Amino acid sequence: MNHAIRIHEHGGPEAMKWDEIPTPSPGPGEALVRHAAIGLNYIDVYFRTGLYKPPSLPCVIGMEGAGTVEAVGEGVTVVAPGDRVAYATAPIGAYAEARTIKADRLVKLPADISFEQAAAMMLQGMTAEYLLRRTFPVKPGQTILVHAAAGGVGLIMCQWAKHLGATVIGTVGSDAKAELARAHGCDHPIVYTREDFQARVKEITGGKMLPVVYDSVGRETFMKSLDCLAPLGMMVVFGNASGAVPPFDVGILAAKGSLFLTRPTLATYTAKREDLVASAEALFDVVRKGAVKIEVNQRFPLKDAADAHRALEARQTTGSTVLLP
Structure with missing residues (x-):
C-alpha cells in the first residue's frame, strides 16, 4: 500500500488530497525510495497554486525527501537497495510514502546525518550553498x-x-x-x-x-x-x-x-551529478563541523500536509519543517 498527497486542481491547502496510489516499480536508471521524512518548502506552494505548472494533474507535489532505497532499475550503479539516501530535485513527487526517482539525483547520507536532518536541509542547504559560494561568492x-x-x-x-x-x-x-x-x-x-x-x-x-x-x-x-x-x-x-x-x-x-x-535556481546549479554531489558534500561538511545547525522546528504527519502549508503561508514557521509518512 502506498499513500500520497495529490492535487487534482490548483488552489489553496484544501486542494491537497490524501490518496491511495500504486507503489511504482523502478524503471531503467531509477530507484524506489521508501521515505522516512519529507521536506516542506515554499516551492511546494507554487506548484499547489499553479504559479509553477506541473506536467499534468492529478500530481504528487514535493521536491525533497530522505529514506531508504528499496529497489533499483536496470543500469543503476550509484545506489543500491538498503542505502540511506536523500534528494532535493525535480521532478516533483516527494509527498508520498514511496516514490521512484532517477538514481543519479540521489546522494548517500553519512551515518551521522539523520533522515529528518536530511529532509530538512537538502533543498534549503544546497540552496544556501550555491547562493553563498557560487552565485555571489561571499568573502x-x-x-x-x-x-x-x-x-x-x-x-x-x-x-x-x-x-x-x-x-x-x-x-x-x-x-x-x-x-x-x-x-x-x-x-x-x-x-x-x-x-x-x-x-x-x-x-x-x-x-x-x-x-x-x-x-x-x-x-x-x-x-x-x-x-x-x-x-x-x-x-x-x-x-x-x-x-x-x-x-x-x-x-x-x-x-x-x-x-x-x-x-538562479537549485535545478540549474545541480543539473550535473558532479555539481549535485559536491554541493551536498559541502553541506554535510559544515553541518558535521557544527558551523551550520539544522533546526527541525515543526513536524506534521504527511496526511496533514494542508496544515503545514497553512502554517508556512502564514509565516508561522521558523527553521525547517518536515512531513512524516
Missing part, C-alpha cells in the same frame, strides 16, 4: 543582506555566511524571529513590520551599502532591495514568497549603479 569582511532570515534557507544562510567571515543583516517579521536569527549568526536583524530595512542598511553600513542582497520574498521587497546595493552590486532573487516581481525597466539597474540581477 570575509563583506556585509550582506538576507531576507526572511528566520526561515529555513535564511537560518542556514546566516550561519554559513558567518562561517565564511561575513557580517549578516537579515529581515524578519517579529521580535521572536529576530532573536532566532541573531542566535544563528545574524548580526543585525531588522523587524521589517516596523523598521525601514533600506534606511537601516544605510545606517549599519555608514552609507556604503551592500555588495549583494539575497531576496526570496519577491514583490514586496524587490525595489527597496535594489536601493540597498552599492554600485556594481548584485541582486539575487531566488523566491517569490510575497508574489512574483512584476516586469520592470532594466534601465533602472543602470540608474542605480550598474547593478547585476540574477534569478
